[in-house]
Amino acid sequence: MTRKKAQFGLDTLISYFVFAVFLLFTIFALSLSGCGSAKHKAEGKINLDKGRIADLRASEQLSAYFATEIPVKEALYKGIDDTEDMFKLGTDFNKKTVKEFLDTHPEVYVDRNYAEFVNALYAYRADERIKDVFDAVTKALFHRQLYSKSARDLNSGRLDKLYYSPTISVMYGRQIGFYFGSENLISGNPISGAGGVAFRQLPTHDLKGLTVKFEEYADASAEPLP
Amino acid sequence: MKKLIRNKKGVDSFTFLLTIFAILVLGFILVGLTMKYNKLNNTIGEAGSSASSILSAYASADRALLYLDNAVGMSMQSSIYDLAYNGFYLGGAPSKCGLNNNYQRWSEGLPDVDSSEIGLRMCNPLIEKCIPASYDANFKSAFLGRLNGQVSAYNNGSEVNLSGDGYELQLGKTEVLCPDKSMGCGGRNEGPFQLVGKTDKPMNMSSRRVNYTIMPSFRENADVDLAGHFERVTGKAFGLIAALEANPSMSEADITKILADYNKAENDLEWKKENYATDCAPLCDTGESCQVCITCCSEDEGEGGTGGEGGDGTGGGDDGGGESKCSTVCVPGKTAQMYCDYNLALGVKIVADAYKLKGDKKGYVGFVAENGGTPEVKKYEYRFSFNWVELQPSTTCIPIGAGPTCG
Secondary structure, three states: OOOOOOOOOHHHHHHHHHHHHHHHHHHHHHHHOOOOHHHHHHHHHHHHHHHHHHHHHHHHHHHHHHOOEOOOHHHHHHHHHHHHHHOOOOOOOOHHHHHHHHHHOHHHOOOOEHHHHHHHHHHOOOOOHHHHHHHHHHHHHHOEEEEEOOOOOOOOOOOEEEEEOOEEEEEEOOOOOOOOOOOOEEEOOOOOOOEEEEEEEEOOOOOOOEEEEEEEEOOHHHOOOO | OHHHHHOOOOOOHHHHHHHHHHHHHHHHHHHHHHHHHHHHHHHHOOOOHHHHHHHHHHHHHHHHHHHHHHHHHHHHHHHHHHHHHOOOOOOOOOOOOOEEOOEEEEEEEOOOOOOOOOOOEEOOOOEEEOOOOOOHHHHHHHHHHHHHHHHHHHHOOOOOOOOOOOEEEEEEEHHHHOOOHHHOOOOHHHOOEEEEEEEOOOEEEEOOOOEEEEOOOEEEEEOOOHHHHHHHHHHHHHHHHHHHHHOOOOOHHHHHHHHHHHHHHOOOEEEEEEEEEEEOOOEEEEEEEEEEEEEEEEEOOOOOOOOOOOOOOOOOOOOOOOOEEEEEEEEEEEEEEEEEEEEEEEEEEEEOHHHOOOOOOOOEOEEEEEEOOEEEEEEOEEEEEEEEEEEEEEEEEEEOOOOOOOO
16 A cells, blocks of 8 residues: 655644643643742742741750850859950950959859849849940850961961850840840840841849840851752 | 645544543643642642741740749749748748747747736746748748749730649759659759649640640759758757757857857858847746735824735734724735746858858858849848747736725
8 A cells, every 4th residue: 555645634733732732741740749930939938948947046046055054253254354355356345344243243143054144134234334244254155266267367377266256135124026226235246137036035033024135147057958 | 724624634533532532631630730739738838838837836935935944943042032031931921939020930938828817928948849840831832922923924915825823843852853863854053952843734836837735844953952951950940949948048158159069060051140139027927826915004093004015915004193903905816937038030041152252251142133123132041030938036926907905
């Protein structure tokens, strides 16, 4: 039987049409499983959650700070001395003032953890020195040492030491949250840019309470991968 | 298009129908999958949102529990202080021995007042003891009162509500409540005194997708060994009362020496005499009967009679001129004996060098609270007082009711 030259018939058209439909369904099925635009949606959601996750990290970190025991006098004073040397440019507290206060009020730090220390300072809120005391003790307890190495630094080939101190601030009274500038006590500088923020309320003897804020930069390593 | 129509080859109808059928089936599958995805998306949400919601609920609970833990610690501090200040009694609820200048009395001489017919205390050399047998109930009452205050303050305006009720409290030495510290029950710094609060009342937090329930139980340690101090202080108090019963005329110097011996034996507690007072004027009722008599004399022209009194009815008269007629008038009475009333107030502080201020020899454990907005440093001090008497030899007769009269 001779075969005539193939013609573009309706069956061919329908075949192409069916092929296109299958192709389309395959693409739809793939998009449901996360390809194409779904991936962008997932990435968008993860970006949104990054902020929340940073806040949760900050929340856990602040809880850990609160449970930190204040060291004995000698260790605390040494920490204050060392910190003043570390933060030469950013230290606002007066070391002498801080030690004078702690010498006359050991009940604010002896056998106390950080939360109890903050609470005890609240009782002395009429005393201006507590601003320095809060800053000094916070830095002495929680400063961290960072290492950087840069060939362009003056001491090329040697490690340069940088120090970082967390930003913790206190506002009297129970608040949902508060902005920089409205706090009563602060240690460190406010975070600019993306970061995690946590608020915690603490009780006080006068039942008015106080609120503590902790801020930290959102670390890239903390981001979840899609 | 014309070519297509003119194509005589035509289409197999079966193939055509099969194609249409397949397109319809695939269309239904697509719609079904899309609906299922949308339902899933609305229920669970986008990737990672559920985990994020759970962690947020956890953080919410953590905020409330952190407040509770700190409120418990603060309430323990204040409760221990109040209990110590009131000699292990509750403030406002003194012992049956009463108070002596705000110091709870742990002993009282001559407690019996009511049975005297002459309105005096009955002479009784024995000392009534009011040393508390335990401190648990009073501590729990003081603590829960303070905790409820803190919890109410927190709940005002908070989306998560704590409860100060429904706690079953256990308190005592940490080594007793937690004999095996490897189980992690030693508490913060393994402080000597521990309070455990268990509750069955759950705390609920709910968000759009998550319902989170926890039991806000707590375990807190205090740096004051309340249980140990109670045993030691009350033990020594019993010893002191026994010594006073044996020798009621013990001098102030003797007492000072005893306290010095206590301080030598114990480095962490300092006994101090706060006040010592003696009053040797009062009288007590011996219960023995006597008569109060006077002699009444009368004369025809002279003055009225004078009389004398005595314990056994003797009397005398005086002449005013002319003949006098005297008679003795007696009324029943009770023999009253003079006694010395002693009051000794003591304070026992907790010594810790870490609290020592410049120029001081010792430091004492305390904490800072507030009094009307002014900071107040409260040093823990166990305060109590003793009262005892020493009967004196001199006696007198006091009439029951009105005294004798002439005429």
